[in-house]
Amino acid sequence: MLVSTSALNIGLAITTAVLVIALMLLGDVPLSLHAWGDALVRPGSVGAEVVWGIRLPRNLTAVGVGAMLGMSGALMQGLLRNPLAEPGLLGVSAGAGLAASIAIVLGLGLIPFVVEGFAMIGATAIAVLLLLFVQRFPQRQALILLGVGLSALCGALMALVFNLSPSPVTTAEILSWSMGSVQNRSWFDVLLTVFGLVVVGALSLHLGRGLRFLTLGEETARSMGIDMTRLTQAIVFGSSLLAGLAVAVAGVIGFVGLASPHLVRALGIKDPYRLIWPSTLAGGLMVLIADGCVRLIPASGELRLGVLTSLIGAPLFAILAYRSARSWMQD
């Protein structure tokens, strides 16, 4: 192991905290030292509104969304014993995206929290289907096949929504939403991410050890007393809740759930149970950095977060995949 799990957790948490504070200096409205002073001592001042009402919730939402994706990715990869698994694999993100696009097409996009609500309904519908399926067929291959099928179906239905969308403005609105962003997010969004992380974090602490035994296959895990149906249901539920909430809060943000666990593994932590928290923190840090870049990179409009995470994540993932392939060649 290159670094210990606790050292990595502490390092990631401190870096994230420092960056959250540093990124509060960035924004469309430059704040004078006087305004900063006001922000700290005068609630209700312009400075306070900008700092506590806009910048801090945005940064914390970025961390929360990234953390949810990182945790979801670690759980999915551990359960499916597949380094290519990610939160979107089972179709939950696609279901949330589809439902959100339907809300936008129906003209409900301007009503607060309706798109988010639709996204959660879409994610829940897919999660319920998956959970019912797992009760009957707990095998991972069956789960992956169903997930890929559901994901493709939701993708096709989303294309249909685009196709039948009443105006180019609506199409652009869906497209923009689906590219992901944490711009103008509120404390409510921060609370949603905290809720997801607390619920699934507690679940992981309780059941995540099963993932360690699962490293040696389902039969070994079962022979060691692990209830595979219960473990699969818990992780499908947790992973779906996180992925659904992430899409509801920030739209589609790719590659974070896939890349975070790999990033942690590259630092020497391979145990699927011990990997959960570092991957969570790494995901939060990745999205925070990406959102910082979105705000720093000059563009005609603001770059979309989901576009940037994929642009950064894909080459990073390719490098990690190359390193893994090279180590396999040496075996």
Place this chain on the structure above:
Amino acid sequence: MATLDLSDVSVILGGDTVVQSVTARLEPGKLYVLVGPNGAGKTTLLKAMASLLRLNAGRVRLNDEDVVTMPPMRRAAHMAYLPQERTIAWDLPSVDVAALGCPHLTPELARQKAFAELQALGLQEVSDRGVFGLSGGQRARVLLARVLVSSADIYLLDEPLIALDPAWQRHVLIRLRERAAEGRTVVLSLHDLHLAAQFADEVMLMHRGQLVKMAGPEIIFSAKHLSEAFNLKGELSIVDGQRMLRLESLPLL
């Protein structure tokens, strides 16, 4: 110490009766070797003992308690099972894989116990190395160490000698005999009849899903059983106090 009682155990898989009406009593302190040709039902019987598949008839009892209704964690505390499938999903250090066998100890104690077992299996120098970097034989020994560190009363091992060279095959069987001598019930399946003859206290001969006979090697490796179950000609003799099996092929049926 634990006794495993199988009464009239039958398992049907995909419409085929893979294990049929097996009755046996497996006692502590003995090393039982399951032998039989391919498809005889050895793996399925081991899984039935470990309660890893549904029985279509019969019961498996551990110290008079039905293993099916036993809470999984308590069953796991009594039984350690090594499947034939040798996959390891993640590149964990060897010592961490072996330490999975003692989940009730603190991580530090589990690692110490695992290291000692890896040392006994000649793997001390690779104990911190990821399992993906090991040879097939080393990886097989790491997985065996995971079972051998367990404090379970019953060891169920499906083909534990796969990928091991002849010296390590013998060494592992010696360690398993030591575990039996400590009062454990050790059951393993083997294809090597020579080793079965030398190391088994009792041999369980499986053929077409049935337990043809369970007895000492002298009885099981008779000309009649060898020709009927394996299509082999042979005889067991005692050389320098050791059981030696001589085998010859018979024309293919």
